[in-house]
Amino acid sequence: MNAEIIAVGSEMLTGDRIDTNSLFITDQLNNLGVEVVAKHVIGDDRERLARTIRQAARSSDFVIVSGGLGPTEDDVTRDAVAAALGRAQVFNAGISEGIEERFRRMKRVMPEINKRQAMVIQGAEILANDCGTAPGQWIVTGKQVVMILPGPPHELKSMFTRECMSRLAHIVPPLVIRTRIFRVSGMSESDLDQTISPIYKKYENPATTILAHNGDLQVHLRARCATKAEAESLLDEVCGPIETALGSLIYSRCGHPLEIVIGRKLTERNATLVVAESATGGGLSERITSVPGSSKYFLGGFVTYTAAMKTEVLGVPEDLLELHGAVSPAIAEAMARGARNRTGATWAISITGNAGPGTDGPEGAAQAPVGVVYIGIAGPDESVETFHRIWPSSDRARVRAFAAQMALDMLNRKLQ
Amino acid sequence: MNAEIIAVGSEMLTGDRIDTNSLFITDQLNNLGVEVVAKHVIGDDRERLARTIRQAARSSDFVIVSGGLGPTEDDVTRDAVAAALGRAQVFNAGISEGIEERFRRMKRVMPEINKRQAMVIQGAEILANDCGTAPGQWIVTGKQVVMILPGPPHELKSMFTRECMSRLAHIVPPLVIRTRIFRVSGMSESDLDQTISPIYKKYENPATTILAHNGDLQVHLRARCATKAEAESLLDEVCGPIETALGSLIYSRCGHPLEIVIGRKLTERNATLVVAESATGGGLSERITSVPGSSKYFLGGFVTYTAAMKTEVLGVPEDLLELHGAVSPAIAEAMARGARNRTGATWAISITGNAGPGTDGPEGAAQAPVGVVYIGIAGPDESVETFHRIWPSSDRARVRAFAAQMALDMLNRKLQ
Numbered sequence: 001m002n003a004e005i006i007a008v009g010s011e012m013l014t015g016d017r018i019d020t021n022s023l024f025i026t027d028q029l030n031n032l033g034v035e036v037v038a039k040h041v042i043g044d045d046r047e048r049l050a051r052t053i054r055q056a057a058r059s060s061d062f063v064i065v066s067g068g069l070g071p072t073e074d075d076v077t078r079d080a081v082a083a084a085l086g087r088a089q090v091f092n093a094g095i096s097e098g099i100e101e102r103f104r105r106m107k108r109v110m111p112e113i114n115k116r117q118a119m120v121i122q123g124a125e126i127l128a129n130d131c132g133t134a135p136g137q138w139i140v141t142g143k144q145v146v147m148i149l150p151g152p153p154h155e156l157k158s159m160f161t162r163e164c165m166s167r168l169a170h171i172v173p174p175l176v177i178r179t180r181i182f183r184v185s186g187m188s189e190s191d192l193d194q195t196i197s198p199i200y201k202k203y204e205n206p207a208t209t210i211l212a213h214n215g216d217l218q219v220h221l222r223a224r225c226a227t228k229a230e231a232e233s234l235l236d237e238v239c240g241p242i243e244t245a246l247g248s249l250i251y252s253r254c255g256h257p258l259e260i261v262i263g264r265k266l267t268e269r270n271a272t273l274v275v276a277e278s279a280t281g282g283g284l285s286e287r288i289t290s291v292p293g294s295s296k297y298f299l300g301g302f303v304t305y306t307a308a309m310k311t312e313v314l315g316v317p318e319d320l321l322e323l324h325g326a327v328s329p330a331i332a333e334a335m336a337r338g339a340r341n342r343t344g345a346t347w348a349i350s351i352t353g354n355a356g357p358g359t360d361g362p363e364g365a366a367q368a369p370v371g372v373v374y375i376g377i378a379g380p381d382e383s384v385e386t387f388h389r390i391w392p393s394s395d396r397a398r399v400r401a402f403a404a405q406m407a408l409d410m411l412n413r414k415l416q
Numbered sequence: 417m418n419a420e421i422i423a424v425g426s427e428m429l430t431g432d433r434i435d436t437n438s439l440f441i442t443d444q445l446n447n448l449g450v451e452v453v454a455k456h457v458i459g460d461d462r463e464r465l466a467r468t469i470r471q472a473a474r475s476s477d478f479v480i481v482s483g484g485l486g487p488t489e490d491d492v493t494r495d496a497v498a499a500a501l502g503r504a505q506v507f508n509a510g511i512s513e514g515i516e517e518r519f520r521r522m523k524r525v526m527p528e529i530n531k532r533q534a535m536v537i538q539g540a541e542i543l544a545n546d547c548g549t550a551p552g553q554w555i556v557t558g559k560q561v562v563m564i565l566p567g568p569p570h571e572l573k574s575m576f577t578r579e580c581m582s583r584l585a586h587i588v589p590p591l592v593i594r595t596r597i598f599r600v601s602g603m604s605e606s607d608l609d610q611t612i613s614p615i616y617k618k619y620e621n622p623a624t625t626i627l628a629h630n631g632d633l634q635v636h637l638r639a640r641c642a643t644k645a646e647a648e649s650l651l652d653e654v655c656g657p658i659e660t661a662l663g664s665l666i667y668s669r670c671g672h673p674l675e676i677v678i679g680r681k682l683t684e685r686n687a688t689l690v691v692a693e694s695a696t697g698g699g700l701s702e703r704i705t706s707v708p709g710s711s712k713y714f715l716g717g718f719v720t721y722t723a724a725m726k727t728e729v730l731g732v733p734e735d736l737l738e739l740h741g742a743v744s745p746a747i748a749e750a751m752a753r754g755a756r757n758r759t760g761a762t763w764a765i766s767i768t769g770n771a772g773p774g775t776d777g778p779e780g781a782a783q784a785p786v787g788v789v790y791i792g793i794a795g796p797d798e799s800v801e802t803f804h805r806i807w808p809s810s811d812r813a814r815v816r817a818f819a820a821q822m823a824l825d826m827l828n829r830k831l832q
Binding site: 010011013014015016018023024026027030035036037038039040041042043045048051052055059070071072073102105106108111113114131154209211275277280281282283284285286287288289290292294295298299300301302303304305306308309312313342343356357362363396397400 | 452696717
């Protein structure tokens, strides 16, 4: 079976915005064995949108329309779907009350225009929105289904997962899909591909994809078969040689990112962690605390952006800063040691570097070339190991993200 | 004038690939004053593609089709355009010789199938490809133009810049584009729209768009006129009443985010800033230091995730923590005061809250409901003001992003 995805909104037709919802929906549909054969982004134009929906509903089994469900005049999706399918819209008092209630909880009064969000296409099933005001709609038209979903990605994801997937599973002939994910750190994307492509290129099923994001690599293998046993055996056949080829470069076999892998290891050992950051400015702490439950092992962090903060808060000796400069192995070591001593944590990570783009890093960073980062790991045996890396990039955000990834990778290796 | 962009290729319909050519083309077209009203990604399906092209050529001035020009059977673009426009294709010996020559230079023999790339739609102008084998085509059909361009981004960019822009400049009436951006904080998207839509709805030109992201709102106005003076005066006409209606809710008139606006104000006053975070776990510091040059005013931050860290590092009294719990105005105040006293910064921001999803926040956070955040701002007059907010979300990342945005907004108001 096949599907078309239509994203609605003139704001997605500029040179700097992309529609990411369709990527999520595509993944979900592919997991059911449904192929996406076309996708569209249509501006806030009722007629053009209605034409696109009409055409899609003629040629594809599923049509998923996202966005354009807000309360304002330029939110045209409900009207366009109604026009394309030749159906009326009905005001639903229950939805309207739900939206009013949501506003009340935020101590606000629902603006009158939000009532537009309570209009429902005749014959549609309502899809509850647990993260926003606009409900979705599920409309069966003969053999086709048209789905209307909200545009904000977190609303759409929640609704599609909760409401659409189970309905789709009743319609789509069952296909067993089994996925394996390896997460890999410490090598480049092209080295990874060169290492494993001779293995996975021999197979069309499972399909293998490599994803790379700021130094974090993922290998996704997806087998689609009639039975679970068949899919698992296919995966075993391909994954065995991949695991052998990559060895300890694989840090996770279940898709977990490094911050979760580390969190589990620290929890198992009843160990705690503290962080001292300069170049990454809080980004490493932010990533560690993105994990619910991280308070079990994460004591906290120090963002020491000035020399004085490094000295006063972490106890980095002033003369060491003068001698080596803030971006140096000696300072990475002193920061990690200082953070650990200061807090009594089992482990401490430090990062100092120059993230660029110019001479505008933390105080003292300008003495080092752009892209240079030193990482220190202080552990329970009182030793501190330092690592360094130069990234050939003057993209501040990228250097910072790469540095945080590398720091987590280094700690993870220490915990092995 | 307006345009539709059609990217061809089933490989762009997976969950991990996006079509970036359309972003480049959109930028180029917008610079000429041509608006992109729809874009499509169509798999390698001749009929579906022909239908999409036919519809686009009926409703838009320019149709740009990219990709699907390779030599193989699944490269369907030439055939689909011919079918959509009802024109024949003609073999062009000159193109074929050019491709053969290209192969010869690479010491290879042209495979017979590459001759397909020398087929030209009747009446088309040929667009030279200086980076690859497949030439482009420029087809005038009555008032419309259909362009066929190669899919590889470097080939497309070069061809569009060299061959299409000058041709377009002859057709498109010269137009000046002027943009203004207001950034707004402290209100909801629907309140913003309700406040300003009575103003901007009266105008089709300038076009107004509202963008919302984690509590940060942007109003984009784009005027397209024959002269610069005309565009500026149109913008003045609409922006004046919008500025009056929003008043101090506007924090930037040039598109800068809050972290840059605050950075400028602190720099002007020779003031410094320190941050003490709990629920946001480093995210506020990370955002402040994302600005190159932030070391001029940002001393650093404390991520105090445990009660002990709050007490030992920031000097928050233990009995205060016991009495009020970690998520309370009293602790927000004590954290801000402690961070400021500890470092001598002019200003300090603190954040304490429960970002959810469950009871897994920083130590002590579980006593407060999910979504509750307290923010403290300590200033040079030694006073501390606290603010609080409840977000009706159990999405950890969103609550944390909203909290950081609100904290920056509160400091910015203090700096006004």
